[in-house]
Amino acid sequence: AADDGFRPLDVEAVVEYIKDTPALLALLGEQLEGLSVKEVGDGNLNFVYIVSGPGGSFVLKQALPYVRSVGISWPMSKERTYFEMLALKEHGRLCPYHVPEVYHFDRPMSLIAMRYLQPPHIILRKGLIAGIEYPLLAQHMSDFMARTLFFTSLLYHSTLEHRKAVAEFCGNELCRLTEQVVFSDPYKVAQYNRWTSPYLDHDAEAIREDDTLKIEVAGLKSMFCERAQAMIHGDLHTGSVMVTNDSTQVIDSEFAFYGPMGYDIGAFLGNLILAFFSQDGHANKDDDREAYKRWILKTIEETWDLFHQKFVSLWNENIDGHGEAYLADIYNKPELQLLAQKKYMIDLFHDSIGFGAAKMIRRIVGVAHVEDFESIADTSRRAFCERDALNCAKTLLKERCKLETIGQVISVIEETS
Numbered sequence: 001a002a003d004d005g006f007r008p009l010d011v012e013a014v015v016e017y018i019k020d021t022p023a024l025l026a027l028l029g030e031q032l033e034g035l036s037v038k039e040v041g042d043g044n045l046n047f048v049y050i051v052s053g054p055g056g057s058f059v060l061k062q063a064l065p066y067v068r069s070v071g072i073s074w075p076m077s078k079e080r081t082y083f084e085m086l087a088l089k090e091h092g093r094l095c096p097y098h099v100p101e102v103y104h105f106d107r108p109m110s111l112i113a114m115r116y117l118q119p120p121h122i123i124l125r126k127g128l129i130a131g132i133e134y135p136l137l138a139q140h141m142s143d144f145m146a147r148t149l150f151f152t153s154l155l156y157h158s159t160l161e162h163r164k165a166v167a168e169f170c171g172n173e174l175c176r177l178t179e180q181v182v183f184s185d186p187y188k189v190a191q192y193n194r195w196t197s198p199y200l201d202h203d204a205e206a207i208r209e210d211d212t213l214k215i216e217v218a219g220l221k222s223m224f225c226e227r228a229q230a231m232i233h234g235d236l237h238t239g240s241v242m243v244t245n246d247s248t249q250v251i252d253s254e255f256a257f258y259g260p261m262g263y264d265i266g267a268f269l270g271n272l273i274l275a276f277f278s279q280d281g282h283a284n285k286d287d288d289r290e291a292y293k294r295w296i297l298k299t300i301e302e303t304w305d306l307f308h309q310k311f312v313s314l315w316n317e318n319i320d321g322h323g324e325a326y327l328a329d330i331y332n333k334p335e336l337q338l339l340a341q342k343k344y345m346i347d348l349f350h351d352s353i354g355f356g357a358a359k360m361i362r363r364i365v366g367v368a369h370v371e372d373f374e375s376i377a378d379t380s381r382r383a384f385c386e387r388d389a390l391n392c393a394k395t396l397l398k399e400r401c402k403l404e405t406i407g408q409v410i411s412v413i414e415e416t417s
């Protein structure tokens with residue numbers, strides 16, 4: 001091990017690590033015989049091992065001090081695992097049905113052990129590519145977002161406890177990665193940017209020359225950096241959600257910090273919109289994917305509507321609590337309370353659409369792309385899907401403050417497809 005106690009693991013070293021760690025041995029019922037260890041990491045950043053034996057199972061996730069998908073040329077703090085552990089525990093406390101338990105954390109090793117989400121759980125993005133409907137997805141994700149965002153905001157916290165919580169997450173350096181790859185690189189010539197060339201060469205250039213878009217993105221970047229509204233997941237795309245027909249589990253919260261709520265809501269909705277635009281690339285003679293596209297749109301609509309409903313209900317249930325954003329003796333009449341909530345929710349709606357659109361753009365012309373499009377082998381067909389998504393995102397980003405309902409967002413999606 002290095003001086004700081006860190007040692008990168010591989011499959012063999014995982015077994016040695018387990019032997020030296022009583023808490024992990026206990027999870028396996030003290031049985032090492034018949035143990036299987038598989039590295040399954042398919043994300044951009046980390047290494048993930050599924051450990052399973054006759055007496056039990058768990059997942060081990062380790063951060064190495066660089067971005068996995070790029071390599072050691074892009075160093076990245078391995079302290080990210082500490083923030084992932086904090087957020088997993090907080091999310092688990094607030095929303096236990098939708099978050100895997102943390103079993104073990106080793107800070108020097110940048111390592112978390114958590115519950116293994118067994119098959120048939122799959123990554124939601126893969127389910128969306130396969131055209132699978134998840135009837136409870138909107139219900140579950142609106143629950144997760146309403147509870148984790150409400151209970152970590154000033155609608156529930158006193159200002160003192162809020163500031164303490166904000167301070168705890170201030171050191172998460174992954175925020176700088178987001179600032180670069182979401183809010184900066186797509187709008188300039190940058191080393192790791194890529195797109196489906198040559199088809200989208202002009203589209204990428206148009207983004208770099210769109211002054212209106214750049215002004216809007218500057219506003220979002222400021223909000224991301226300055227607004228400690230709630231503890232956000234920070235990377236809530238469809239690759240951070242594992243699903244079955246009746247279970248929805250949120251993983252991979254290493255980007256968590258106190259930021260704008262709309263960043264999470266936008267990440268989820270924006271990635272559903274990307275899934276929508278990728279469907280034509282997955283259509284074949286047996287399935288035109290039209291019914292599935294309608295299901296995605298319905299899920300977008302229901303997710304926002306249910307989120308809105310649940311968030312406002314939590315607000316009403318906690319109106320006389322210790323939350324200090326709207327003191328009960330100032331906002332002391334039902335009509336004023338209603339007005340305050342209306343303003344808060346419409347601002348949040350506009351933030352969510354803006355962040356969602358920015359996250360769509362970065363997945364098409366930035367460094368990290370999404371499997372929804374990457375898995376469309378015919379590059380010209382892929383580019384057609386991506387161009388529609390890009391145009392939709394640009395309209396949403398520029399026009400969002402004119403939109404008042406999620407139904408109007410759906411209309412923009414339909415008009416640009």
Ligand code: ADP
Pocket residue numbers: 040041042043044045046047048059061100114115116117118123239240251252254
């Ligand atoms: P990264 O931070 O590198 O994106 P993730 O946390 O997203 O890593 O994990 C990468 C992959 O590992 C996921 O896409 C999923 O397939 C698998 N995985 C992660 N956590 C679990 C878990 N608790 N149970 C089952 N599989 C998991």
Ligand code: SR1
Pocket residue numbers: 043044045067177178181235367368
């Ligand atoms: C180098 S950018 C890697 C991306 O993967 C993570 O999941 C985040 O979305 C990040 O922006």
Ligand code: MG
Pocket residue numbers: 043044239240252
């Ligand atoms: Mg991930």
Ligand code: MG
Pocket residue numbers: 043044045046235252253254
């Ligand atoms: Mg991650």
Ligand code: MG
Pocket residue numbers: 388416417
């Ligand atoms: Mg079209």
